[in-house]
Amino acid sequence: MKSGTIWLVDLSNAKGHEQRGMRPAIIVGVANGLILVVPLTSSMSSARFSHTYTITPDVHNGLDTDSVALVFQIVALDRERFQHRIGAISEHQRLAIVALIRDLLDLD
Numbered sequence: 001m002k003s004g005t006i007w008l009v010d011l012s013n014a015k016g017h018e019q020r021g022m023r024p025a026i027i028v029g030v031a032n033g034l035i036l037v038v039p040l041t042s043s044m045s046s047a048r049f050s051h052t053y054t055i056t057p058d059v060h061n062g063l064d065t066d067s068v069a070l071v072f073q074i075v076a077l078d079r080e081r082f083q084h085r086i087g088a089i090s091e092h093q094r095l096a097i098v099a100l101i102r103d104l105l106d107l108d
Helices: 044-048 091-104
Strands: 005-011 021-031 034-041 052-055 067-070 075-078 082-088
Touching (some): 021 091, 044 067
Antiparallel strands (some): 005 021
16 A cells, blocks of 8 residues: 555544545555555535645546545554555645645644
8 A cells, every 4th residue: 555545445433523434535654554544525615624635536546526635634544444446646746745744743
């Protein structure tokens, strides 16, 4: 599982305002048997929140609708939650998301 790839993941046990259900997510890291992901939503109104990034479908990412990467909802998941690979974002998009993660975690 490589950073920048998009997988369909199972977030069915979410609580409150967390993203839930089967949804695409971008892998941003792998460590100690867990995979860090940024969940995606097709609800474009979510782009109004800070630490989000809009992605348009293309032949490389495999998405079928405009989506918002919810960087502020970054989460570590077990491999069992991953269904299948959908596609991958561009290097430019990956670096933009990494920059948002750095800002979110105040790492600059």
